[in-house]
Amino acid sequence: MWHLNSTARSWTTTPATGVTQFHESLPGYAPTRLVEVPGLAAELGVGRLFVKEESSRLGLPAFKVLGAAYAVSRALSTRFGETDRALPLPSLRLLADEYGPVTLIAATDGNHGRAVAHLARLIGLPAQIFVPDSLTGAAKAGIASEGAQTTELALDYDDVVMAARQAASVAGPDALLIQDTAWPGYTEIPQWIVDGYSTLFTEADIQLAAIGAASPALVVVPIGVGSLAQASVRHYRSTTRVRHLALLGVEPENAPAIVTSLNAGKLLTVPTRQTIMAGLNCGTPSHGAWPDLRSGLDAAVTVTDSQTATAVHDLEAAGIDSGPCGAATLAAGRVVLDRYRDDFAVPPDATVLLLSTEGRAANPLPEDV
Numbered sequence: 001m002w003h004l005n006s007t008a009r010s011w012t013t014t015p016a017t018g019v020t021q022f023h024e025s026l027p028g029y030a031p032t033r034l035v036e037v038p039g040l041a042a043e044l045g046v047g048r049l050f051v052k053e054e055s056s057r058l059g060l061p062a063f064k065v066l067g068a069a070y071a072v073s074r075a076l077s078t079r080f081g082e083t084d085r086a087l088p089l090p091s092l093r094l095l096a097d098e099y100g101p102v103t104l105i106a107a108t109d110g111n112h113g114r115a116v117a118h119l120a121r122l123i124g125l126p127a128q129i130f131v132p133d134s135l136t137g138a139a140k141a142g143i144a145s146e147g148a149q150t151t152e153l154a155l156d157y158d159d160v161v162m163a164a165r166q167a168a169s170v171a172g173p174d175a176l177l178i179q180d181t182a183w184p185g186y187t188e189i190p191q192w193i194v195d196g197y198s199t200l201f202t203e204a205d206i207q208l209a210a211i212g213a214a215s216p217a218l219v220v221v222p223i224g225v226g227s228l229a230q231a232s233v234r235h236y237r238s239t240t241r242v243r244h245l246a247l248l249g250v251e252p253e254n255a256p257a258i259v260t261s262l263n264a265g266k267l268l269t270v271p272t273r274q275t276i277m278a279g280l281n282c283g284t285p286s287h288g289a290w291p292d293l294r295s296g297l298d299a300a301v302t303v304t305d306s307q308t309a310t311a312v313h314d315l316e317a318a319g320i321d322s323g324p325c326g327a328a329t330l331a332a333g334r335v336v337l338d339r340y341r342d343d344f345a346v347p348p349d350a351t352v353l354l355l356s357t358e359g360r361a362a363n364p365l366p367e368d369v
């Protein structure tokens with residue numbers, strides 16, 4: 001499936017600010033690698049190709065901790081009476097001791113739940129993470145390693161989110177739902193998660209500039225519920241950015257919620273089937289992400305498990321640790337630059353940026369298990 005929006009490059013929005021300074025205060029913070037892959041650039045017929053590799057981010061094998069850390073800090077800071085800022089973790093630990101424990105609750109298809117559990121452990125709070133029974137053993141083990149209570153349900157991801165939502169409602173003030181998808185009445189915390197992801201793009205800008213590379217003409221981002229894709233739109237569609245840049249989102253063929261919604265012109269829920277891109281297996285887009293994706297994405301495309309598995313191995317051959325969700329961006333770049341290049345107007349001297357959002361430790365290929 002394919003969707004093209006010819007007006008996206010003329011649309012602008014407001015970026016997040018001040019988030020990177022918060023992440024720089026976290027123990028172990030360092031920018032993730034930006035890796036140039038000349039062989040893939042030659043294959044795709046572009047000038048330079050870079051991969052932003054998120055296989056090791058603040059001690060976890062995926063980018064999700066950026067959003068979880070910022071959102072947990074903002075939410076707890078607000079709970080403890082400190083609005084409009086993200087307190088550092090030591091301050092949150094002291095306030096948690098003073099005000100009493102708050103259980104952090106989240107639903108996940110892998111990386112987000114582990115990130116929330118990780119933050120809970122660092123602050124000294126309990127966490128309850130809801131997961132579908134289809135989640136990989138590696139992802140379940142990762143969440144358990146953070147000391148969280150795990151609730152496994154024989155449901156699809158959307159229904160697991162509803163179960164977490166209900167549990168947080170029943171717990172009342174003793175719990176905080178830290179969910180990376182928004183719905184009417186629940187928008188503030190998901191937006192903080194989106195804001196948290198802005199650090200990834202800020203780092204990439206600095207890294208490209210440091211080596212004298214041109215700003216990317218094409219950025220490819222995975223879409224699950226849409227939070228990271230929304231963060232990319234907020235960053236690259238800022239009024240301060242060059243307008244020629246194209247944003248491409250990618251989804252699994254078995255979970256095409258955004259592509260289907262974009263083609264219909266309205267937000268829809270779609271049935272999903274199993275995919276190796278577990279973190280992208282979402283049937284309902286985020287209510288908060290939808291307006292930005294509808295207006296700011298140049299295009300969205302679906303890829304197959306086979307295309308993505310090939311991309312995992314090709315990135316591995318280039319020295320890049322990428323799980324299926326991250327490697328989906330290479331699969332998408334191949335599809336679009338082969339079939340839709342004229343529609344997409346990517347010049348032969350273009351710089352391309354692929355976002356690889358997880359390592360294989362976060363989401364192994366079936367052959368790795």
